[in-house]
Amino acid sequence: MTISKADSVTVADVARAAHVSKSTAARVLSDRGSASPAARKKVLDAAARLGYYPNALARAMSEGRSKMIGVVIPDISIPFFSAVVRGLTDRMRAVGLEVIIINTDNNATVEAHSLELLATKRVDGLVLAPVIPEGSDIARTLAQRGLPIVLLDRRGPGLDDLPLVALDHEDAAYAATKHLLDLGHRRIAVATQVPENATRLLDPPDPAARPSALRLRGYLSALQEAGIAADTDLVINAPYDHVAAADAVAERLAGLDATALFATDSVVTHGSYQALQRLKIVIPDELSFIGFDDQDWTTLVTPRITVLTQPMHDMGRAAADLLNQRIANPNEAQQDVLLHGEVLTRQSTTALER
Amino acid sequence: MTISKADSVTVADVARAAHVSKSTAARVLSDRGSASPAARKKVLDAAARLGYYPNALARAMSEGRSKMIGVVIPDISIPFFSAVVRGLTDRMRAVGLEVIIINTDNNATVEAHSLELLATKRVDGLVLAPVIPEGSDIARTLAQRGLPIVLLDRRGPGLDDLPLVALDHEDAAYAATKHLLDLGHRRIAVATQVPENATRLLDPPDPAARPSALRLRGYLSALQEAGIAADTDLVINAPYDHVAAADAVAERLAGLDATALFATDSVVTHGSYQALQRLKIVIPDELSFIGFDDQDWTTLVTPRITVLTQPMHDMGRAAADLLNQRIANPNEAQQDVLLHGEVLTRQSTTALER
DNA sequence: ATGAAAGCGCTAACAA
């Protein structure tokens, strides 16, 4: 009833055809252990003749390593993640590991299921961009069981002892804000996802904060350093959805007498720009604008938009390296890797006229 | 020497703890075959107590199916592919299949290795966007061996009997060109990757043509239908690279007295738009412009760009469905699935003044 | 260097 018995040539088949024992064949085919040149040749010939190719599943079973790693992220179709994943998979392939990607859509239940599933698949390691702020405790459990895990972009709640690879969000936002301050701006609005506990944001360096919260911290600390009192009116709560973000910014920005606007992520940057268009605000004459991530459109619109860019490919590579380190050396504690963002100065930000 | 013997609770462990035989435990844990309520409870309790979770590798081995499928594409970080893959993985997960993605960067060697590797992993099926025009013959070999394969976006050379899920490229380009013709345009330039055998493009419907060639066909047939003689000067050869495409278009468009321009893919659309900016051509007054794919920026620039959009998520879902059909029913021949594009009329195309 | 045999964790055919 099987489809075609053309199925799988096995080591045993090769051994038989080469007139050697199964273990000899296995040794030369897996290229470990010793074998005489003569035997080696016989086996290789037979293998080629029969069209043998190994069964990685069986190999994984007996070796106890699947040569696969799992990547659990919100959504592969978000440019940030697809770029990071690209860097990550390139690096992983180079060391012979394949990557299974699962999208969570920021749903904690899906995340939990995904992690369990990957554990079931016996992946050799896991890269996780945890759902914030709910998160799941599965990751911690798996880590305790000895599964190497590296966090990406953010540290979820309760995941304190897992190493993180991410943009230095706070530093990046600081740099973006500083850029505006250096241009003489004093009333700088920020469009971001404001966290619940937004009040005393500067005091407690919550390690599990979402990136937007960290970026807001960076903004605030730059202001503080410049001796400018934070004005909560200038903080516009913009959802992670460019349509909703556009509405929020369009509505809130009007009353403010801001001379500059900083959008703290790519989606909000998109929405903010639409809001500015809708309000017919002339950039940069009436308002300087700095966005996040070097997206295509930021150089296609006029004027071109100044942005804070993050090294996504590097981030993926760094995550891969860190995970591989962890796989090779499970008990050794790893350091977080925080990458630096960079301001790409373009035409949407200018010195404040006075 | 193993890292931690906290490793793997097995069916046997559970059976022992539950005081039943291994097969009884196996039956309830895999939820097939019969078991008394009493036994079932004992096993489930024991499993929960011990923290049992199945080993998918072992299961795959004995079942002969890995519950994984491979996806081989040029580059996951290209928006088209990340969107398609998103639709694809969603659909696959729904039926319990995970997805391994491999990027080929349009390198035939990498493609060949990737396919072999995935075969080695014993994936249950494959989705392949083949490298054009070289391609590799591995795909054909694997298909003959009985591995279900579905082609995506394009049919490579020698892959004639594999089913394809793609945009109806020719029809889509026809629609885009028709849109311009309907607006009264007669001198319509097209920016595209011109195939080598560009001469008698209309005659032989080469099934293995690259998408850009098919799109050029669509353009030509629309002109032909309108009784307009094709002018090869209007066909601008633009590489799949937005910088190079911009240069090509900027250089070639100048002399032409074209009143409209059609860019046949997202990258060339990007480049073409840059070229138009560089040439300081006013859209749509001096030139109507229609691009490909509904990219973010096409609605952020002024005027907003008319584009031909393709249903990427649907395409991914369709590919998943087709592959699943093929897995369920390997000997039955499958039909190609060609999806239709749609012109999103915006402000960059207007009726020709006369 | 080579072969025999056990085992990875699971499923499934067969008896009882």
Place this chain on the structure above:
DNA sequence: TTGTTAGCGCTTTCAT
């Protein structure tokens, strides 16, 4: 319903 047994294809002692 339950247990016994034999694989799935590979790696890996352990003798020889």
